[in-house]
């Protein structure tokens with residue numbers, strides 16, 4: 001087995017001489033870099049910022065990118081997906097047909113050609129894949145089919161951040177499966193899910209698969225692969241007892257059983273002066289209206305929060321959300337629940353337009369279909385029938401006590417947007433939820449028939465009847481994965497790539513003034529290359545050892561070979577990027593290094 005045939009090798013014969021390589025390392029962190037991967041990828045000369053969330057790729061960066069892509073490609077090919085490539089620049093019509101031209105709102109780049117026709121830079125390609133298959137295929141015999149591409153996507157993200165992690169131009173592997181029935185879709189989905197496990201295992205991630213919010217894509221089953229990372233923007237919950245794991249956007253609270261309310265006390269409105277906060281209200285209740293069974297707690301109050309929804313088509317709507325008073329409404333969960341609408345808290349003018357709403361004292365009476373304010377009213381699922389609440393009386397300075405859900409009020413539906421706390425009960429059993437953060441690396445999604453219906457993708461089934469195709473859509477953030485690998489593999493001195501994606505396998509440093517040092521280093525470097533090893537060779541004359549070592553640590557090639565002072569005694573130093581140095585006889589250096597590289601790439 002030669003190294004050149006191992007995954008993680010770009011091509012045999014790569015010798016990157018630092019005297020020549022197009023790279024300049026920086027001693028200073030870029031001013032806009034908040035996270036290590038961003039800081040180090042720029043400082044080590046892998047990428048350069050071109051505009052907010054838009055980066056240029058230098059030779060070292062491109063080499064890593066190619067290796068990440070290779071892993072993705074191999075695993076996609078292994079499940080029988082076929083590679084295609086679509087343009088980034090696309091006409092409006094297909095996106096109009098599925099409603100996404102509007103739905104994406106300000107999140108896509110739109111442009112016009114010279115004839116004033118509308119185009120966009122594609123944020124994802126469901127429409128184009130659907131239309132291509134519709135063009136070419138017409139029978140159930142053609143299915144199942146899986147197609148993929150590794151391609152540049154554009155999204156005008158509201159908050160591009162963390163370098164490659166949230167860019168406005170980024171590379172995604174997107175694939176799409178086409179099946180004639182639901183069982184086929186389940187199988188295609190399972191194949192992709194398994195391929196993603198292999199991809200992220202090979203890329204060296206510690207990851208968790210979480211159930212995800214299906215959102216407005218209209219599908220059913222959806223899971224995300226999150227790289228565990230404190231800098232991740234996604235929060236997930238996990239139950240160690242049963243294995244339940246969900247993005248916080250999709251996390252469920254256990255729904256309590258209804259409680260019989262026959263014979264419970266009547267609701268009564270009471271003056272509750274000087275209770276601007278829930279804390280003050282609870283203290284007041286305990287002093288003036290103590291409960292028979294236990295003291296009142298914040299979770300006994302029902303807080304009704306009002307929001308304004310701005311839909312992408314320009315319409316607006318008001319919505320009221322009732323949550324137990326000990327919890328806030330979670331922004332991420334709101335975004336997911338109401339996507340593609342954007343939400344904002346009710347402003348003064350929103351209240352002014354609805355005088356029946358008494359700010360600070362809003363109760364269910366005025367809300368919902370039956371209420372006078374005509375505002376859609378959605379309740380947290382904990383507010384089940386028979387639970388009793390203290391809530392606003394819709395009169396200044398008054399609250400209602402013993403208002404019983406199902407008896408005294410109802411809502412237009414339920415919604416899960418209340419904060420999730422570590423220690424909350426698991427929806428599936430007796431366990432408790434822990435929370436942690438992650439970076440979304442991949443997403444597998446059962447789209448179902450939404451896109452096929454919108455674009456009329458049908459095939460003839462066994463009986464000659466036209467049936468709508470069911471689809472899956474699957475994404476891997478390729479450039480984000482590269483950044484996340486850097487995020488998980490660095491120290492304060494620089495990057496520390498896993499061998500499979502490193503820009504080279506070995507970094508040879510020649511230090512010293514004599515030509516013997518450079519001659520020996522040159523020989524080792526070229527012999528390694530002849531063995532298929534990819535080598536960065538620091539052949540720069542008149543650069544101090546300190547600078548060379550600092551650069552080697554910054555670039556993060558996994559194995560360092562130092563040819564320097566030891567040469568007089570017939571030895572060179574071999575040192576893993578984050579390990580102990582070893583002295584190796586100069587004549588044994590090449591086979592010893594080749595062996596280590598093989599071991600690194602294999603494991």
Ligand code: ATP
Nearest residue numbers: 164165166167170172440441442443475476477480
């Ligand atoms: P996010 O929630 O992080 O915005 P998303 O759910 O919108 O991502 P998908 O549409 O599921 O993303 O895209 C598939 C994959 O593409 C994601 O799992 C992620 O790895 C990657 N990705 C999405 N947006 C970006 C971005 N702005 N920059 C880099 N990678 C991205």
Ligand code: MG
Nearest residue numbers: 224440442443
């Ligand atoms: Mg996603």
